[in-house]
Amino acid sequence: MDLVFFAQDCINGVLMGLIYGLVALGLTLIFGVLKVINFAHGSFIMVGMYVSYWAVTLTGLHPYLALGIIVPAMFLFGYWIQNLLIRPIFIAERDVREPITVIVVTTGMWYVLDNLALLVFGPDYRALSPNPLKGQMLNFGEIFISVPKLYGAAAAVATAGLLFWFLQKTRMGRAIRATSLDRDAASLMGINQWKIFNIAMGIGTAVAGVAGAVLTPFYNVYPTVGIPFDVKSFVIVVLGGLGSIWGALVGGVIIGLVESIGPIFMTSTWTEAIVYGLFLLVLFVKPSGLFGQKHDW
Amino acid sequence: MPLLDVKDVNVAYGDVQVLYDLSISVEEGEVVSIIGGNGAGKSTLLRTISGLLSPASGTIDFNGVGTHDMAPDGVVNTGLIQVPEGRRLFSLMTVKDNLMAGAHNEAAYAAREETLREVYEMFPRLEERQSQLAMTLSGGEQQMVAIGRGLMAKPKLLMLDEPSLGLAPVLIKEIFQTIRSIADKGLTVLLVEQDVNHSLELSERGYVLEHGRIAMQGKAEKLLVDPYIKEAYLGI
Ligand SMILES: Nc1ncnc2c1ncn2[C@@H]1O[C@H](COP(=O)(O)OP(=O)(O)OP(=O)(O)O)[C@@H](O)[C@H]1O
Numbered sequence A: 001m002d003l004v005f006f007a008q009d010c011i012n013g014v015l016m017g018l019i020y021g022l023v024a025l026g027l028t029l030i031f032g033v034l035k036v037i038n039f040a041h042g043s044f045i046m047v048g049m050y051v052s053y054w055a056v057t058l059t060g061l062h063p064y065l066a067l068g069i070i071v072p073a074m075f076l077f078g079y080w081i082q083n084l085l086i087r088p089i090f091i092a093e094r095d096v097r098e099p100i101t102v103i104v105v106t107t108g109m110w111y112v113l114d115n116l117a118l119l120v121f122g123p124d125y126r127a128l129s130p131n132p133l134k135g136q137m138l139n140f141g142e143i144f145i146s147v148p149k150l151y152g153a154a155a156a157v158a159t160a161g162l163l164f165w166f167l168q169k170t171r172m173g174r175a176i177r178a179t180s181l182d183r184d185a186a187s188l189m190g191i192n193q194w195k196i197f198n199i200a201m202g203i204g205t206a207v208a209g210v211a212g213a214v215l216t217p218f219y220n221v222y223p224t225v226g227i228p229f230d231v232k233s234f235v236i237v238v239l240g241g242l243g244s245i246w247g248a249l250v251g252g253v254i255i256g257l258v259e260s261i262g263p264i265f266m267t268s269t270w271t272e273a274i275v276y277g278l279f280l281l282v283l284f285v286k287p288s289g290l291f292g293q294k295h296d297w
Numbered sequence B: 001m002p003l004l005d006v007k008d009v010n011v012a013y014g015d016v017q018v019l020y021d022l023s024i025s026v027e028e029g030e031v032v033s034i035i036g037g038n039g040a041g042k043s044t045l046l047r048t049i050s051g052l053l054s055p056a057s058g059t060i061d062f063n064g065v066g067t068h069d070m071a072p073d074g075v076v077n078t079g080l081i082q083v084p085e086g087r088r089l090f091s092l093m094t095v096k097d098n099l100m101a102g103a104h105n106e107a108a109y110a111a112r113e114e115t116l117r118e119v120y121e122m123f124p125r126l127e128e129r130q131s132q133l134a135m136t137l138s139g140g141e142q143q144m145v146a147i148g149r150g151l152m153a154k155p156k157l158l159m160l161d162e163p164s165l166g167l168a169p170v171l172i173k174e175i176f177q178t179i180r181s182i183a184d185k186g187l188t189v190l191l192v193e194q195d196v197n198h199s200l201e202l203s204e205r206g207y208v209l210e211h212g213r214i215a216m217q218g219k220a221e222k223l224l225v226d227p228y229i230k231e232a233y234l235g236i
């Protein structure tokens, strides 16, 4: 009996962990290229969830089919934010590789976006509808698997794989990697740094949109929904290694497992403590994260 | 009209002026050296030509087009390509990806497979190591990648900033031979060097840059025997 519970918790932990990884993926990508911590990342997840919510509500599409609307909309949103709000700072602080002002601006974006959501959509908790995945379970003997989480985990792996392929194998991906490694050298190869920053931010935001579509079938949408995801994303990205795609998934699974298995042995306040303990331990012992290098792409 | 025409350029980092009313020119098919000691402003000049810095005043024309107000990618599109000081490879990318990153501009991208074959013919060692990360190469091999990456951009004029920096004497010889053979294929070369002997030997003309100003210029063989240069740069 105990073993069944344990297996159940492990499966839940891995599935939810992969989804956490997906949530953190955009943050790690944007950091990898712009070398800027996007403090508004949680708000991007929130925006992704509202965009998913409305895309499904207005069209009646399956949330995964609605990705066809969500992904381009979020890409344009990220591209536009970088081009209008962040680029001017990079230009003004041309000699600074990682301008602090950008952190101030992204923090400002966090407040503005969350409050804008409150203003426009109100404080209500909204559940997705129509929701074809609502409460669906697969059942193997005594083990139950949540279908929306299973789909979400699969989407996380697929998104990471697609992103990895894009960065490794395409012309634009190569230009993005080159820019992330050496901006000036990339410029000397005729790569337009600003265009790359816009596109990287667009892609990172589009991935936040995928996370939004994955979350809404089992997670309510409300204006501050991004905050817990924001905090988790930072922990995950530091665990896995800033800028590392696969590190984000591994970091996510670690957090997912601690959260799901932990409560068997201790109260859930302690699992939080373990999560932050791990976070500090990695910072002390291996600040570059579990996936050692500056980047794995 | 020269292929590259830099006229009365003034460049400053903030309040610190580094280049003063500097003029140089390069004719099509020429190999021209710019020599000068540490801090003379050589790299600053090349960074300005490439559009990484903008001159406070003065003009830069390449192939009849004003490039002084262009961004770096615009300059690359005109065919003016720089191999930067210290190689500046994309350390965590493979040799092949580094070379391919060089072929980013449209014209170069269309011809990338063919150019890659030429680069591999020139540096067979790079083909053997094409899937190795650039950071794992020796200094000499890294310089080959840096030059190869520049060639991948299909330059009309190739600027090299201290290609001999940090290399052993045998490798220095090899690198200069490579540059000469690139020039013999008809490519125009602007070479920035502290190795005065080697660079002037393979050049047609030279400029001596001191404290941000052109102190001397002329035919390379004249400069090589000039008493001032002998004393100041060759230690004879
Ligand atoms: N980013 C910068 N900010 C401020 N000053 C700079 C900067 N880069 C270079 N300088 C200054 O400009 C002057 C010229 O530097 P530059 O790098 O052009 O010299 P160089 O001739 O290439 O020297 P080297 O042979 O050592 O490479 C030096 O005095 C240097 O200190």
Ligand SMILES: [Mg+2]
Residues within 6 Å of the ligand: B042, B043, B044, B085, B161, B162
């Ligand atoms: Mg220099």
